[in-house]
Amino acid sequence: MSDIATGSDLLWIARGHWEIFIATYLFLGGLSGGAYLTSVVSSELFRPRARGPDEIFACEETSRWGAIVGVLAIAVGGVALLSHLGAPLRALTFPVLFSNFGSWLVIGTWFIVLFALFVTIEAFWLLFGEEHAGSEGLSYVPRWIVARIDDALPLPEGWSIVAALDWLADRLRPTGRARRAVHAVGSVAAVGVIVYTALLLTDVSVVPLWDRQYLPIVFLMSGPSTGISAALLGTVASGGGLSRTNHLFCLADDALIAVETVTLVGLLVALSSGGPAAEQSYELLLSGAYFPHFAVGVLALGLVVPFGLSMTMTGLVRFTDVEHRWGSAFTGGFALKYVLVLAGGFLLRYALLFGAVKQPLGVP
Amino acid sequence: MGEQWGFYFDPDSCMGCNACAIACKNRHDTDAGHVDWRRVETVSEGEFPDYEETNVSLSCMHCEDAPCEEVCPTGAIEKRESDGIVTIDREKCIGCGYCGWACPYGAPQYGDDGLMQKCNLCLDKGPGSGADAPSKNEQQADGEALEPACVDECVGDALDAGPVGELLDKASQEAAERFEQNRTNVIIDSTGENSVTGMQGVRQATEDS
Ligand code: SF4
Ligand code: SF4
Numbered sequence: 252m253s254d255i256a257t258g259s260d261l262l263w264i265a266r267g268h269w270e271i272f273i274a275t276y277l278f279l280g281g282l283s284g285g286a287y288l289t290s291v292v293s294s295e296l297f298r299p300r301a302r303g304p305d306e307i308f309a310c311e312e313t314s315r316w317g318a319i320v321g322v323l324a325i326a327v328g329g330v331a332l333l334s335h336l337g338a339p340l341r342a343l344t345f346p347v348l349f350s351n352f353g354s355w356l357v358i359g360t361w362f363i364v365l366f367a368l369f370v371t372i373e374a375f376w377l378l379f380g381e382e383h384a385g386s387e388g389l390s391y392v393p394r395w396i397v398a399r400i401d402d403a404l405p406l407p408e409g410w411s412i413v414a415a416l417d418w419l420a421d422r423l424r425p426t427g428r429a430r431r432a433v434h435a436v437g438s439v440a441a442v443g444v445i446v447y448t449a450l451l452l453t454d455v456s457v458v459p460l461w462d463r464q465y466l467p468i469v470f471l472m473s474g475p476s477t478g479i480s481a482a483l484l485g486t487v488a489s490g491g492g493l494s495r496t497n498h499l500f501c502l503a504d505d506a507l508i509a510v511e512t513v514t515l516v517g518l519l520v521a522l523s524s525g526g527p528a529a530e531q532s533y534e535l536l537l538s539g540a541y542f543p544h545f546a547v548g549v550l551a552l553g554l555v556v557p558f559g560l561s562m563t564m565t566g567l568v569r570f571t572d573v574e575h576r577w578g579s580a581f582t583g584g585f586a587l588k589y590v591l592v593l594a595g596g597f598l599l600r601y602a603l604l605f606g607a608v609k610q611p612l613g614v615p
Numbered sequence: 616m617g618e619q620w621g622f623y624f625d626p627d628s629c630m631g632c633n634a635c636a637i638a639c640k641n642r643h644d645t646d647a648g649h650v651d652w653r654r655v656e657t658v659s660e661g662e663f664p665d666y667e668e669t670n671v672s673l674s675c676m677h678c679e680d681a682p683c684e685e686v687c688p689t690g691a692i693e694k695r696e697s698d699g700i701v702t703i704d705r706e707k708c709i710g711c712g713y714c715g716w717a718c719p720y721g722a723p724q725y726g727d728d729g730l731m732q733k734c735n736l737c738l739d740k741g742p743g744s745g746a747d748a749p750s751k752n753e754q755q756a757d758g759e760a761l762e763p764a765c766v767d768e769c770v771g772d773a774l775d776a777g778p779v780g781e782l783l784d785k786a787s788q789e790a791a792e793r794f795e796q797n798r799t800n801v802i803i804d805s806t807g808e809n810s811v812t813g814m815q816g817v818r819q820a821t822e823d824s
Contacts, residue, residue, distance in 0.1 A: 260658060260659075260660040261658065262656055262658050262671060264719065264720065264721040265721045266716075268712035268713075268715035268716050268725070269712055269716070335711075335712075336709050336710045336711055336729065337708065337709065337710015337711075337725065337728060337729020337730045337731075338708065338709045338710050338728075338729065338730060339709075341709050342709040342711075345688075348688075348689050348707065348709070349688045349689060350689060350690045351685075351687055351688055351689065351690045353685060354685070354686050354687060354688045354713070355686070356686070356688040356711060356713055357688045360688070451713075454686060454717075455686070455716045455717050456682070456717075457682075457716075457717070457718075457719045458716065607716075609719070609721075610719065612671075612719075612720070614626075614658040614660075614669045614671060
């Protein structure tokens with residue numbers, strides 16, 4: 252509690268039960284859900300309208316990157332969560348052990364299990380199958396890794412893991428309506444994961460920073476925003492930085508950033524006059540110990556700068572032709588924007604955990 | 616539902632000597648240093664010469680609505696119907712720390728094993744004990760109930776524990792009225808200058824907001 256100014260006649264309650272691993276987990280949960288949504292939007296909305304090989308390539312790379320990032324993020328997030336627990340192995344028996352369905356930890360765990368299933372199968376379908384054999388694209392790295400394993404293993408003549416996975420993917424992959432239905436259910440699970448990471452916090456009524464009104468909206472914006480950024484960072488790396496797909500996702504991300512910023516400002520205004528614990532959080536985030544993380548990292552570098560950068564680039568793309576002359580500068584600009592959004596998204600969770608202050612007890 | 620048990624605390628009589636906290640540590644053999652099932656905090660007000668200090672001895676309040684129980688994923692925490700004592704079954708705890716956040720009083724503690732432990736109103740000795748102990752009412756009828764160590768060792772008679780009805784008989788009217796409006800099982804007396812209204816008020820404030 253040393254970073255809180257001890258006011259008179261108030262008894263402050265210790266906090267800090269969650270450390271950086273939980274911040275990482277909350278961040279990766281939102282990012283994972285957002286990356287899956289990005290993948291689905293790219294496959295369902297953008298891909299059917301894509302014209303020309305470059306656009307088709309950018310859409311497909313975005314779909315694949317979204318799914319791959321989704322799988323990686325939820326896996327690493329899960330490990331981060333487990334590593335924080337006192338009894339991680341016991342937690343693995345959650346289907347039996349987690350009996351309190353009124354707890355957001357239990358509801359969230361089931362959302363994660365369901366979501367992990369959908370995002371993994373999506374990545375599998377997008378990476379394997381006859382049509383993907385011999386395809387080009389940086390996002391095929393997982394496929395390439397399996398092929399290297401194939402080479403390294405002393406398999407009998409004619410045997411191949413890649414071929415087996417291709418065969419399986421083609422047998423399991425639904426098409427048309429069924430595929431859309433899978434995407435719809437997966438998207439519900441993704442939104443569930445994103446929103447639950449906020450509700451887990453807002454269910455704690457003695458921490459005013461974890462505000463029930465504002466926080467779910469902040470997370471609902473930040474999850475997809477970081478998801479888009481991670482997936483499109485992949486697309487940019489694959490060479491799709493100047494594609495229409497990238498421009499559209501970047502604009503969608505800007506809209507999310509705008510709503511997130513306004514909501515965060517609303518939260519700060521509410522905190523500034525919300526009683527002693529709220530005011531302590533306000534101070535910690537805007538001028539105290541977490542000023543660098545929140546005011547600089549989240550507000551300035553994670554929201555305002557990427558938004559400004561994106562708007563400038565979008566304006567230039569729309570009204571001039573400099574994009575084609577300075578292609579690599581634009582590609583670098585988009586990559587920078589996405590990296591900033593990702594760093595800001597992590598710092599947001601970090602600041603929300605470490606800036607949390609419990610209502611003190613009054614001793615008049 | 617059996618008779619509900621709770622604590623009584625009178626800040627006017629508390630000298631801040633920490634005997635209660637030490638007695639608790641000794642009885643339950645809790646980790647040295649960072650695990651405190653009971654702690655004494657001093658709250659100051661004003662500046663010299665108008666300076667006043669109030670000592671507050673705090674432990675689990677065995678809340679009537681137990682927010683810790685509501686968030687616990689595994690059902691390890693139980694608000695017992697039989698005596699109102701909130702217990703923790705450490706065989707079920709995964710050490711997620713969620714109860715630590717949910718508790719308005721900072722009662723849940725996490726020792727070296729990372730699992731939750733806290734006051735069990737001396738249902739039994741040691742971390743996690745008491746989860747399956749017979750009701751305090753039964754223990755008392757059988758003459759086997761442990762007197763809470765903190766109450767036993769309190770030098771100034773500031774702490775007491777027992778069935779809430781009995782505690783209310785000894786409390787001032789103000790304290791009793793305040794207790795009726797709040798949801799913990801701790802009766803805070805306010806016979807003198809010092810009252811710990813916030814211990815009850817904070818719950819009210821968060822629920823209203
Ligand atoms: S004081 Fe804290 S640990 Fe005890 S019952 Fe209330 S919420 Fe649970
Ligand atoms: S730390 Fe243990 S007792 Fe507390 S909420 Fe988690 S599982 Fe339940």
